[in-house]
Amino acid sequence: MTGKWITFEGIGGSGKTTQLNLLYNYLKNHSIEVILTKEPGGTVIGEKLRGILVNDLDIHLEKLSELFLFEADRHETIKKIVEPNVKAGKFVISDRGIDGSIAYQGFGRGLDIEMIHYLTSLATGTKKPDLTILIDVDPEVAQQRIASRSNVDIDKFDLEKLQFQANVRKGFLYMAEQEPKRVLILDGSVSSEELHQKIVNVIKCFSEDLDIL
Numbered sequence: 001m002t003g004k005w006i007t008f009e010g011i012g013g014s015g016k017t018t019q020l021n022l023l024y025n026y027l028k029n030h031s032i033e034v035i036l037t038k039e040p041g042g043t044v045i046g047e048k049l050r051g052i053l054v055n056d057l058d059i060h061l062e063k064l065s066e067l068f069l070f071e072a073d074r075h076e077t078i079k080k081i082v083e084p085n086v087k088a089g090k091f092v093i094s095d096r097g098i099d100g101s102i103a104y105q106g107f108g109r110g111l112d113i114e115m116i117h118y119l120t121s122l123a124t125g126t127k128k129p130d131l132t133i134l135i136d137v138d139p140e141v142a143q144q145r146i147a148s149r150s151n152v153d154i155d156k157f158d159l160e161k162l163q164f165q166a167n168v169r170k171g172f173l174y175m176a177e178q179e180p181k182r183v184l185i186l187d188g189s190v191s192s193e194e195l196h197q198k199i200v201n202v203i204k205c206f207s208e209d210l211d212i213l
């Protein structure tokens, strides 16, 4: 089987982690070799960076430092998880991927988009996800979901105002516009089960050699 790298993007509360877990179980049940990872996180260094970037509310980073650390995490994930596993013919599915910095540090925090594109290209090299599923949801709906979510680690980006989330959403939609062949927008307002079915159909069409599915 040819290895594939599939990323899930979208604002906090859009349903990424829910769908990743459903897809992971689905692929496993169909005997597909699949690796589940996340950005930031996923590698030993990435887990430390995740603490600094996402979980620790007492750390205030300068905007550029935040961007550099996200790019460092991205480089670690691509080198240590994505490239070797895809090369070995596995499916790597990732909770967020290369588009987050345009959305969060660019559209969210206001850093220059071209500069972010350039830094991300340094971090990722020529490697791009084979497919990116953008789960698009209204920020108000997403915030309501976050408020009722339990048992997850604190994410400081989820605590940002509604306007910030709306800007981040625009950033993801901008990426989909820039790269329509790679980034597929799916409506995240439907039920988890319905969205899962759609994602399974997309994966089936996308991977012709996965006749086992």
Ligand SMILES: Nc1ncnc2c1ncn2[C@@H]1O[C@H](COP(=O)(O)OP(=O)(O)O)[C@@H](O)[C@H]1O
Binding pocket: 010, 011, 012, 013, 014, 015, 016, 017, 018, 019, 145, 146, 148, 149, 150, 188, 189, 190, 191, 192, 193, 195
């Ligand atoms: N399609 C959906 N409809 C309603 N609630 C959902 C849906 N998908 C996820 N949720 C719930 O919303 C919350 C946020 O989902 P989650 O998967 O953690 O989002 P993300 O990883 O994008 O932040 C969780 O409590 C989850 O159970």
Ligand SMILES: [Mg+2]
Binding pocket: 016, 017, 018, 095
């Ligand atoms: Mg999540």
